Amino acid sequence: MSETLVNNLTGLSGLLLGVLCIIIIYFINRRVGRKKRLFDERQQYVTARSKAAAWNATSVILLAAWALIIIFDGISFSFFLMTGIWVAHNLSLIVTSVYFSNQN
Structure with a gap:
């Protein structure tokens, strides 16, 4: 195998390992949050607002x-x-x- 192929595979394995860690942490966080009842309407409101603001920021970053x-x-x-x-x-x-406007 060439050196560039090994470097690309190493980079991809790091990316996949990072995604796997995020998935594991997500499920652990959800389990702990359910036990502590952290996911109420207030938390859903804050999450929806933060995702909307992040969406706007991402649009500006992509345009730049x-x-x-x-x-x-x-x-x-x-x-x-x-x-x-x-x-x-x-x-x-x-x-x-x-989708969400049709649900209401």
């Missing part, structure tokens, strides 16, 4: 990164990757907005 890619890298793979991320970001907003 998109502009920097256009300035420094031009129209290349990075531009189209960022365009795909931007479209997926906004389509998920549309889909979830329609």
Whole structure:
């Protein structure tokens, strides 16, 4: 195996290990939170508001990164990757907005 392939596999294994740790911590946190009754309406309200604010911040960050890619890298793979991320970001907003508005 080449050195770049080994480096890429090492990086991917670190990413997968990080995701696995996040999943384990999530389930432990949910179990402890249920026992302590931490997930009431107040907590759900705070979580919904914080996710909405994080969504707005992510939109601004994505637009800034998109502009920097256009300035420094031009129209290349990075531009189209960022365009795909931007479209997926906004389509998920549309889909979830329609879904939750139909539930009410």
